[in-house]
Amino acid sequence: MTRWAGFMAVAMLALAAATGVLLRFGLYLGMPSWGENFNAVRHAHSHLMYFGWVTLGLMALIWHYLPDYTGEAAPRAARAQLIVTAGLALASFPAFWQNGYGLTPVAGRALPLGAMVSGFNGLAWFWFIWLYVRATRRLAMRPLPVHLWDWGLALMLLASAGALGVAATAMTHSSSIFLQQFFLHLFLDLFAVGWFLLGLLGVIWAGLARQGMQLPHLPAMSLAVALSPTFVLGMSPAAVTSGMLWLAAIANGVAMALLARHWLALWGRRSHLPLLLWFALAALGVHLLATLTVLIPGVWRWSAGTQLRVYVLHNFLLGWVSSGLLASLVMAVGQAVGSTVARRWQVTTWGWMAGVTVMLVALAGLGLVSLIPVAPLVWLRLAAWSSIVPATVALCAALMLLPLGPHTRQPHEEWRIREHAV
Numbered sequence: 001m002t003r004w005a006g007f008m009a010v011a012m013l014a015l016a017a018a019t020g021v022l023l024r025f026g027l028y029l030g031m032p033s034w035g036e037n038f039n040a041v042r043h044a045h046s047h048l049m050y051f052g053w054v055t056l057g058l059m060a061l062i063w064h065y066l067p068d069y070t071g072e073a074a075p076r077a078a079r080a081q082l083i084v085t086a087g088l089a090l091a092s093f094p095a096f097w098q099n100g101y102g103l104t105p106v107a108g109r110a111l112p113l114g115a116m117v118s119g120f121n122g123l124a125w126f127w128f129i130w131l132y133v134r135a136t137r138r139l140a141m142r143p144l145p146v147h148l149w150d151w152g153l154a155l156m157l158l159a160s161a162g163a164l165g166v167a168a169t170a171m172t173h174s175s176s177i178f179l180q181q182f183f184l185h186l187f188l189d190l191f192a193v194g195w196f197l198l199g200l201l202g203v204i205w206a207g208l209a210r211q212g213m214q215l216p217h218l219p220a221m222s223l224a225v226a227l228s229p230t231f232v233l234g235m236s237p238a239a240v241t242s243g244m245l246w247l248a249a250i251a252n253g254v255a256m257a258l259l260a261r262h263w264l265a266l267w268g269r270r271s272h273l274p275l276l277l278w279f280a281l282a283a284l285g286v287h288l289l290a291t292l293t294v295l296i297p298g299v300w301r302w303s304a305g306t307q308l309r310v311y312v313l314h315n316f317l318l319g320w321v322s323s324g325l326l327a328s329l330v331m332a333v334g335q336a337v338g339s340t341v342a343r344r345w346q347v348t349t350w351g352w353m354a355g356v357t358v359m360l361v362a363l364a365g366l367g368l369v370s371l372i373p374v375a376p377l378v379w380l381r382l383a384a385w386s387s388i389v390p391a392t393v394a395l396c397a398a399l400m401l402l403p404l405g406p407h408t409r410q411p412h413e414e415w416r417i418r419e420h421a422v
């Protein structure tokens with residue numbers, strides 16, 4: 001199950017990354033006629049990354065590691081749930097491609113295909129949450145990975161309320177910039193800094209526990225609570241009062257301090273982590289430092305007028321979340337089918353790290369173009385050409401995970417409750 005779902009998730013990463021390459025070249029050469037609506041294609045890219053790559057990948061890994069704590073195999077319905085989640089995530093790509101959240105003519109009727117498919121995706125996530133709650137409700141104590149997943153899923157629910165709000169403001173044609181910004185960022189930002197961050201931390205700690213490591217006591221609930229209001233920092237300054245800004249900035253400072261405890265604990269165990277997770281941790285470290293700068297008065301308002309948002313977003317989502325998830329998936333699949341996959345993967349890791357680093361440097365350059373005397377076109381070209389590398393590596397990784405090998409062994413016989421983790 002892990003290998004099949006991992007393959008689907010990485011295949012969707014490859015497709016969404018190829019779309020990102022198209023967008024990157026589109027930014028200075030113009031978009032082709034078959035994808036001329038830049039904003040709609042950007043929605044197709046970001047939603048496939050969110051729904052198909054990260055959400056499906058995290059769910060597959062949670063089902064992979066959860067039996068270590070429940071002592072029981074993943075529920076039978078987990079396979080169907082992953083198949084439905086994968087199918088609906090894939091459907092979001094054509095649904096957004098033409099008109100994004102706008103109306104698309106289908107059989108003589110104008111339908112909000114993007115909003116509709118997002119709603120159906122939400123139902124598949126609720127199914128996952130329901131199965132997860134049933135599988136874990138009898139646990140007397142909740143070890144660190146389970147605790148992180150609990151709170152990651154709670155923030156996913158909160159972010160889903162934002163998705164409902166986005167649909168409601170679109171359907172009622174609300175002209176309130178505040179409501180539009182509030183719901184959009186509640187959904188997009190909290191989904192990423194809440195569900196992705198806590199879900200991935202849980203997966204990495206579960207991977208270390210499976211290697212026999214003692215799990216430390218680290219924050220989960222307090223981290224989730226502190227992260228909750230930080231989505232306000234993604235909103236346009238025109239829609240944010242100074243009271244809201246300071247609440248979000250202070251909460252962000254607290255969240256980053258709590259996150260730094262995870263970072264330090266993981267960095268201290270780096271000899272047990274693959275090289276790509278070191279890279280992911282480096283990107284998380286940069287994120288920690290970069291987001292702390294919003295505590296400096298004036299920096300947030302100034303940065304909102306630059307392209308820095310695209311850099312910060314991709315440093316977090318590509319540098320940290322995607323590198324960490326890719327490394328965790330390859331590790332987990334390697335454990336389930338033997339080490340061949342993990343060994344082959346070593347070769348491509350360097351390509352990923354080099355391509356992502358150059359792309360992120362170019363995005364940072366674009367964001368700081370008013371401070372660095374380099375023409376924006378140079379950064380745009382560098383970002384576009386370097387983006388081909390991670391997209392190609394994603395395709396190679398998908399081919400590596402192609403579930404055709406005859407050697408998949410059933411790991412449920414080895415599942416044990418790990419007392420040290422409780």
Ligand code: HEM
Nearest residue numbers: 017020021023024042046049050310317318322387390391
């Ligand atoms: C090879 C990797 C990637 C490339 C080439 C790429 C490219 C792009 C481009 C060109 C944009 C539009 C930027 C603009 O409007 O100026 C964009 C936006 C975005 N990307 Fe990516 N991206 C990549 C990876 C990712 C990943 C891994 C994620 C999430 C897991 C992601 C999520 C997003 C989001 C949320 C937006 C903003 C969407 C919006 O504001 O509507 N991207 N990306």
